[in-house]
Amino acid sequence: MTWSTTRSRWVPALALLFLGLLGALAPVRADDALEAIKARHKLIAGVKNDTPPFGYIDDKNEVVGFDVDIVREIAKALEVDLELVKVTSPTRIPLLVSGNIDLSAASMTHTREREGAIDFSITYYTGAQSLLVPAESSIKGLDDLSGKTVAVQQGTTLEKTLAKAAPEAKIQSFRDYTTAWLALRQGRADAFTGSYDVLRGFAREAPGFQIVGGKFSLEPFGIGVRHGDWQLRNVVNAVLQDLWTSGRYREIYLKWFQVEPDVPIETWPKG
Amino acid sequence: MSYSFDWGVLWRYREALLGGFALTLALSIVSLMGALGVGMLAGAAAESERRWARVIAAAYVEIARNVPLLVHLYVWYLGLTTLKLPAFWCGVLGLSLYSGAYVAEIVRSGLQAVPAGQRAAGLASGLSPRQVLRHIVYPQALRIVAPSLAGLFSQLIKDSSLASVISVAELTFVAGAIEGDTFRTFEAYIGITVLYLVAVTAISQLTLRTLRSRIVEPAMRY
Numbered sequence: 058m059t060w061s062t063t064r065s066r067w068v069p070a071l072a073l074l075f076l077g078l079l080g081a082l083a084p085v086r087a088d089d090a091l092e093a094i095k096a097r098h099k100l101i102a103g104v105k106n107d108t109p110p111f112g113y114i115d116d117k118n119e120v121v122g123f124d125v126d127i128v129r130e131i132a133k134a135l136e137v138d139l140e141l142v143k144v145t146s147p148t149r150i151p152l153l154v155s156g157n158i159d160l161s162a163a164s165m166t167h168t169r170e171r172e173g174a175i176d177f178s179i180t181y182y183t184g185a186q187s188l189l190v191p192a193e194s195s196i197k198g199l200d201d202l203s204g205k206t207v208a209v210q211q212g213t214t215l216e217k218t219l220a221k222a223a224p225e226a227k228i229q230s231f232r233d234y235t236t237a238w239l240a241l242r243q244g245r246a247d248a249f250t251g252s253y254d255v256l257r258g259f260a261r262e263a264p265g266f267q268i269v270g271g272k273f274s275l276e277p278f279g280i281g282v283r284h285g286d287w288q289l290r291n292v293v294n295a296v297l298q299d300l301w302t303s304g305r306y307r308e309i310y311l312k313w314f315q316v317e318p319d320v321p322i323e324t325w326p327k328g
Numbered sequence: 329m330s331y332s333f334d335w336g337v338l339w340r341y342r343e344a345l346l347g348g349f350a351l352t353l354a355l356s357i358v359s360l361m362g363a364l365g366v367g368m369l370a371g372a373a374a375e376s377e378r379r380w381a382r383v384i385a386a387a388y389v390e391i392a393r394n395v396p397l398l399v400h401l402y403v404w405y406l407g408l409t410t411l412k413l414p415a416f417w418c419g420v421l422g423l424s425l426y427s428g429a430y431v432a433e434i435v436r437s438g439l440q441a442v443p444a445g446q447r448a449a450g451l452a453s454g455l456s457p458r459q460v461l462r463h464i465v466y467p468q469a470l471r472i473v474a475p476s477l478a479g480l481f482s483q484l485i486k487d488s489s490l491a492s493v494i495s496v497a498e499l500t501f502v503a504g505a506i507e508g509d510t511f512r513t514f515e516a517y518i519g520i521t522v523l524y525l526v527a528v529t530a531i532s533q534l535t536l537r538t539l540r541s542r543i544v545e546p547a548m549r550y
Contacts (some may be wrong), residue, residue, distance in 0.1 A: 063354055092460070145508060146507060146508060147504065147505065147513060147517070148513075149513075150507070150511050150512075150513040150514075151513050151514060154514075170509060170510050170511075171509075171510065171511040173334060173510065173512070174331070174334075174509060174510065174512055174513075175512035203356065210508075211504055211505050211508055212493075212504055212505040212506070212507055212508015213508055215507075229415075229495050230495055230497075230505070231493075231495050232492055232495075232501065232504050236493060236494075236495075239406055240406070240495075243406045243409040244409050245405070245406065245409050270363040283331070284331060284332075292537075310508055
């Protein structure tokens with residue numbers, strides 16, 4: 058029995074030690090991301106690899122997508138190399154805050170709540186939410202969702218919007234887009250809600266599914282930088298505006314979405 | 329440092345966190361019962377005198393242990409969609425069958441650790457084979473394996489976090505939701521780490537004590 062009494066004394070001590078370690082895990086970073094980028098002659102950008110067409114792995118096993126092309130342009134404007142780091146929902150903020158990446162372009166919707174943790178660039182893409190259903194489904198729009206199971210990625214603005222738009226729907230949240238998509242394909246869910254262009258990306262890979270219900274809600278995407286990194290954020294904002302005025306933005310948009318951009322990027326006078 | 333911690337986020341999401349905590353406990357405890365049931369059966373079958381029982385037990389243990397838990401969960405949730413089992417019960421099934429294999433191995437090793445003379449002596453004293461198992465072999469075997477079982481149970485609580493991928497809204501899932509809403513990744517995951525620590529410590533102590541008072545100490549009276 059002495060074994061267990063010694064052990065129960067150890068547990069609180071270990072817990073305290075553990076908490077102490079967590080306290081010491083204070084994120085460190087260079088003083089100024091822009092200076093750091095120029096000094097190392099490389100921009101390190103966090104992008105997704107599971108969200109077509111924003112950031113995903115193509116058949117050549119490379120990370121490509123709209124977000125990737127945008128950060129490529131930022132690196133080009135800064136005249137530095139680009140290193141892509143694949144991020145996921147649980148890793149993007151820690152990687153950014155700890156200085157492992159300079160910015161995160163990971164199809165992130167800009168919300169006021171999220172501004173508490175990081176700063177965002179101006180909106181570089183405005184998404185809209187829609188529904189993906191099997192072609193033979195009786196669901197034609199938001200009004201048909203009563204009692205139906207709708208798969209969504211958890212912790213997204215999409216989840217909240219759907220809860221408001223279709224309160225009768227049974228929302229099933231998944232940790233990532235891919236499992237939500239699998240749930241629809243396997244018949245676990247009756248519909249799958251997500252960003253319109255993301256749904257189009259998924260629908261392309263599997264025939265027999267269609268987008269219904271039009272577009273509801275607006276999802277303004279922003280590029281994330283660390284709190285107080287205003288120099289880098291200014292550069293990102295300027296590059297985004299220059300991309301719009303030069304027409305390069307339109308090219309990238311057409312390449313990934315096959316339609317004309319419907320929401321212009323705001324542009325500020327040069328002075 | 330450009331990041332300031334906002335621990336208030338944990339308080340604002342206290343209901344979600346408590347709900348997740350409760351579901352983690354429910355998932356672990358129900359799976360624990362399942363794992364014990366399956367594991368005791370399979371462990372006893374592995375020591376059975378009937379060959380077919382040993383073959384089935386060995387096949388189950390090998391298959392269940394050699395497949396990653398994540399795959400177990402996906403199989404029950406996405407593979408067997410036709411069953412339309414709620415996500416929680418898919419989690420219970422996956423966790424029970426996976427952990428049951430480990431329970432089976434522990435039970436088998438416990439049974440083997442009881443000296444053969446004990447069984448022989450029991451039979452010689454006129455007890456039936458069933459009585460020998462019930463009163464002589466099992467009590468001693470359980471006493472031997474009690475610490476291993478307690479360890480397995482804390483493992484199971486931690487493993488239950490994987491059920492978050494099949495949309496069971498347990499603790500890890502809730503952390504993901506808080507992260508998505510607020511981008512407060514550090515606070516959310518550190519918060520649930522502490523809750524897991526509390527749950528695992530409490531449950532493993534409780535299990536050890538229960539096993540000792542219910543099984544080990546009564547057995548020592550013999």
